[in-house]
Amino acid sequence: MNWRKEIPRILLGLLVFLVLYFLPAKDRFLKGVTEGVLLAHWYAKEHVIFCLLPAFFIAGAISVFVSKESVMRYLGPKAPKPLAYGVASVSGTILAVCSCTVLPLFAGIYLNGAGLGPATTFLYSGPAINVLAIVLTARILGFGLGLARALGAILASIVIGLAMAWLFRKEERARVANLTSAPAPPAGRPLWQTVVFMATLVAILIFGTWGHGTGLWERIYQFKWQLLAFSVLLLALELWRFFKVSPFGLVLVALAVTLAEFIFPGHEIPYLVGIVLLSFLLYRTGGEAREWFESSYWLGKQILPLLFVGVLAAGFFLGRPGHEAFIPSRLVAELVGGNGLLANFFAAISGAFMYFATLTEVPILQGLLGAGMGKGPALALLLSGPAVSLPSMLVIRSVLGTKKTAAYVFLVVIISTLCGWSYGAFFGG
Numbered sequence: 151m152n153w154r155k156e157i158p159r160i161l162l163g164l165l166v167f168l169v170l171y172f173l174p175a176k177d178r179f180l181k182g183v184t185e186g187v188l189l190a191h192w193y194a195k196e197h198v199i200f201c202l203l204p205a206f207f208i209a210g211a212i213s214v215f216v217s218k219e220s221v222m223r224y225l226g227p228k229a230p231k232p233l234a235y236g237v238a239s240v241s242g243t244i245l246a247v248c249s250c251t252v253l254p255l256f257a258g259i260y261l262n263g264a265g266l267g268p269a270t271t272f273l274y275s276g277p278a279i280n281v282l283a284i285v286l287t288a289r290i291l292g293f294g295l296g297l298a299r300a301l302g303a304i305l306a307s308i309v310i311g312l313a314m315a316w317l318f319r320k321e322e323r324a325r326v327a328n329l330t331s332a333p334a335p336p337a338g339r340p341l342w343q344t345v346v347f348m349a350t351l352v353a354i355l356i357f358g359t360w361g362h363g364t365g366l367w368e369r370i371y372q373f374k375w376q377l378l379a380f381s382v383l384l385l386a387l388e389l390w391r392f393f394k395v396s397p398f399g400l401v402l403v404a405l406a407v408t409l410a411e412f413i414f415p416g417h418e419i420p421y422l423v424g425i426v427l428l429s430f431l432l433y434r435t436g437g438e439a440r441e442w443f444e445s446s447y448w449l450g451k452q453i454l455p456l457l458f459v460g461v462l463a464a465g466f467f468l469g470r471p472g473h474e475a476f477i478p479s480r481l482v483a484e485l486v487g488g489n490g491l492l493a494n495f496f497a498a499i500s501g502a503f504m505y506f507a508t509l510t511e512v513p514i515l516q517g518l519l520g521a522g523m524g525k526g527p528a529l530a531l532l533l534s535g536p537a538v539s540l541p542s543m544l545v546i547r548s549v550l551g552t553k554k555t556a557a558y559v560f561l562v563v564i565i566s567t568l569c570g571w572s573y574g575a576f577f578g579g
Contacts, residue, residue, distance in 0.1 A: 182466040182476030189465030199418050200358040201251040203425050208351045209258030210446030215344050227265035227326050238271040239307050252276035253545045254449050267315030275307040278537040286512050299532045302569040310561045343392050353381040393439045403427045453545050460541025464505045489526035489574025497527035498566035501535030511535050526574020534566035
């Protein structure tokens with residue numbers, strides 16, 4: 151037996167045993183475990199079916215049906231900067247997804263040839279430049295903070311992308327050389343078919359995740375499920391016409407979803423049944439349909455386990471919104487008081503590790519501001535919290551590697567800190 155290899159294992163086992171034996175801060179530890187499990191349960195119920203699974207299929211479609219030449223033309227390292235960063239930030243704004251849902255889409259465009267700068271601009275802008283969240287911030291937390299969030303998020307997305315492209319310019323040059331040296335894929339389907347197909351997938355993601363709002367947003371919400379059903383019907387027609395998927399199979403999927411709707415009131419389980427059966431149908435069809443499913447499945451296999459590990463860890467340390475976990479929320483509230491640089495930094499780094507579902511950051515900050523949080527730290531948390539989280543860090547590392555992920559998180563925290571500190575100094579009062 152090689153004892154040199156066994157000694158680290160013995161020491162690790164001894165450490166685990168001592169922690170379990172003494173269990174420091176037992177009540178708080180158990181509270182953290184409970185919060186971690188409950189956050190993972192909530193995440194599985196609210197985000198996986200309507201957010202992540204459609205995002206995986208969109209990312210898989212990007213990998214299979216969108217040519218590398220097209221991605222590189224608009225988002226590649228050699229694309230004109232105003233075009234590349236403009237497209238990246240606008241695309242993220244239209245999707246308006248959370249920091250975890252944007253990950254499969256980010257992986258899809260980056261692995262398909264997008265430059266590191268535009269790809270990270272898209273990665274930040276998706277959850278950060280959320281129009282409804284910015285409007286809600288202005289209505290609940292004040293117009294000044296809402297405007298500062300909008301301007302700060304746009305500025306941060308572009309600065310982060312430019313900084314990432316500059317920091318890793320040598321690696322990007324080598325990556326571009328590899329991408330351009332690869333043989334060109336054979337000509338595929340007409341461009342208009344790809345555009346219609348991708349737009350339908352994005353519509354399914356948007357309508358499936360559409361939430362309550364005010365004004366026009368709320369009026370559209372009243373027809374959410376009808377719009378989603380119409381988008382799914384349109385997708386079925388496209389699968390039949392573009393990919394030669396069996397119409398009989400599509401009808402069977404529709405009947406199974408209808409039956410599931412009667413058995414399980416609500417829309418989550420029928421939607422999941424539809425995704426599972428459609429996946430099986432795509433695999434059986436073969437050709438491009440099977441390639442699309444396998445690409446989506448590969449991304450899901452890479453990303454989902456890391457996301458749930460991160461959600462469990464975030465829940466253990468920081469808990470669900472409005473709930474106490476291992477780290478006392480009182481401590482967090484005390485550290486973000488005032489508008490000093492340290493308070494802004496702590497707010498930014500706390501937001502970076504917490505998981506915020508879309509729009510939940512606004513009521514959380516309303517409570518923290520009432521408990522004495524400064525306006526500067528509030529903006530810092532608004533800029534870092536929705537854009538990155540512990541679960542998303544684990545996934546980004548699997549795509550970019552440790553060094554690039556550390557640089558991205560560092561830039562998010564520092565830029566959020568500086569924006570919050572500047573706002574607090576001039577408008578914090």
